[in-house]
Amino acid sequence: GESVGLHLPTLSVQEGDNSIINCAYSNSASDYFIWYKQESGKGPQFIIDIRSNMDKRQGQRVTVLLNKTVKHLSLQIAATQPGDSAVYFCAILTGGGNKLTFGTGTQLKVEL
């Protein structure tokens, strides 16, 4: 099966700095990766995704990087804002199935 781990349970950054949230996975057959953001009291919301045939994908202020060699995924948030404070989860799909395996989450705290 798949196991997914996040490197840090909590990350504190200053407003305006860039944030990097990391995720490691175990199964080299993993082929689809998603980042979710969960604000306090809400369900997780989709941020950005990437397929295994890519190594980088950019959205608005967010970039996902995929390193299949070391089985590592990261989410970069540029110019972090107070509204970015949330728990961030990576989720990984393996083998063409429909089961997403979630990491344990990183709490991002933005300091003013």
Place this chain on the structure above:
Amino acid sequence: EAQVTQNPRYLITVTGKKLTVTCSQNMNHEYMSWYRQDPGLGLRQIYYSMNVEVTDKGDVPEGYKVSRKEKRNFPLILESPSPNQTSLYFCASSPLGGSGANVLTFGAGSRLTVL
């Protein structure tokens, strides 16, 4: 508005008293799933459904039942709740094909406490 709706949002109950958490989606999604979220453990899948009358166990199905009689609804049933089922529960749905496949839309969550 496209959404997944769960009810109740908060519930306190006692051990052994059967309860149902309802889930409904208005996006015509084939795939629906239930997760529980516990501190330090992230989101763990309880049950999922690929379509009407098709359900399957996730990683932590013990103590739970589900049904999928209609495409839009996917209720979670706790026949005899126990304190270790105290948790935050999320229902989610996604299309199975096309753009957006596998991108789950989550409900707002149902916080359940079993005394």
